Amino acid sequence: MLAILSAALLFWAWVAPAAAQPASGKESPEQVCAGCHEDYVAGYAASKHGVTADARTPASKGSCLACHGQGALEHAKQGGGKGVGGIFSFSDPKVPAETKAAVCLDCHQSGPRVNWQLSSHATNDVACSSCHSVHSGDKDKVRIKATQFQVCGSCHKTQRAQINYPSHHPIKEGKVVCSSCHEPHGSVGPNMLKKETVNETCYGCHTExxxxxxxxxxxxxxxxxxxxxxxxxxxxxxxxxxxxxxxxxxxxxxxxxxxxxxxxGLPPAAQPGGTAAxxxxxxxxxxxxxxxxxxxxxxxxxxxx
Structure with a gap:
């Protein structure tokens, strides 16, 4: 009886990890990853990245595998863990920022991203994932006016302090944000300003x-x-x-x-009894x-x- 029980336990230990894996053609990468990363997958599915009808999105190019590589399946097969299975992790500090950004730039090549390679962020080892929370869907803090400054201020501490001075641009009041003046992905202007010069940027609001x-x-x-x-x-x-x-x-x-x-040295006061001082x-x-x-x-x- 003991021998039969031992054999049963050994059999269960062998099949349990395999049971968590998809049968060929029956489970999508999202379903596999959701086994551990349910919140991330839910946020991804609610974002533009998760729109399967759009041929430009990761959802139409292999889902999680489009960004995390084929190693993601081996990662799941081996039970997860940091770096297990050769998965590409954006939170791994050993992976260069340039390598992380290259994954995003594979799709995000147009618009302001054309200046990324020469931007101050890129040349100072900042990756897209340093600022963006890709799996948070529409709750990406850097894209929300009320929370964008928290993200920028985590690195730009001098500017964060200056915003608390008595005279300041109304960032805390929610009327402008950092990206109202700056293009974080790079620009041809100084200090990553959205326009070619300081004055042209200021004239955007101060037209008078x-x-x-x-x-x-x-x-x-x-x-x-x-x-x-x-x-x-x-x-x-x-x-x-x-x-x-x-x-x-x-x-x-x-x-x-x-x-x-x-x-x-100034003329006398205009009002009777007054002085220039x-x-x-x-x-x-x-x-x-x-x-x-x-x-x-x-x-x-x-x-x-």
Missing amino acids: KRGPLLWEHPPVRESCVNCHTPHGSINAPLLKARAPWLCQECHSAQFHPSTLYSGT QQLLARSCLNCHTQVHGSNHPSGPRWTR
Whole structure:
């Protein structure tokens, strides 16, 4: 009796792993993988990757095997485990980022991805899977406005801190996101900006600053970041320093005194009993030069109107 029981146990131990495998032509790769990765398969099936009617998707090119390789079946056959069966894993730190990205680029070749190879992300060992959660379907954090900054901020910590400064672009408020200005897959512009220059990117929202203007302010025409810090500043509105100190970085030799707040050398106050110093208290160059971005007024060469 004991011999029969032992033989039965041995038989069960031999057939149990095989029972989890698909009979030829009866189970799809998704069904095999769902045995352990049910959540991943469900997210994949709900995403664009899982649309079988689209000839461009992994679902029409072998499903899980299209990205994870034929080793995925051997991986399942051997009971799973990290690296078992030669499966291609995007979470394996030993696999180079370039190799991981190459799998995605096999399909995602058009649009902004054409600049990926020369992007700052690609040259700094960032892979597509470093930012994207492929199996999360429509819940990919980097594609959702409310959560995109969490993904970007996990690496770009300086910019994450700047967004918390008193003056900042309304990212936390949900009005803009990192990809409103930046193209994360690479671009021909500096710092992966969506446009060719800083100014062209800014003009996308700040169209009133574009011009053409009769009287232009040269540093403004050159680059907005000459005066502004785009992610955040302790000085409103996103200025690199408070005026007049910001202005005096360029305008150090002029008819105004170097310490403008003293009022020395300026005309008497217009109001009776007032002084120039009182007029200028807690104010700046912008008190007079209101059109600092440029002016179209015939009498505006000093940007005062």
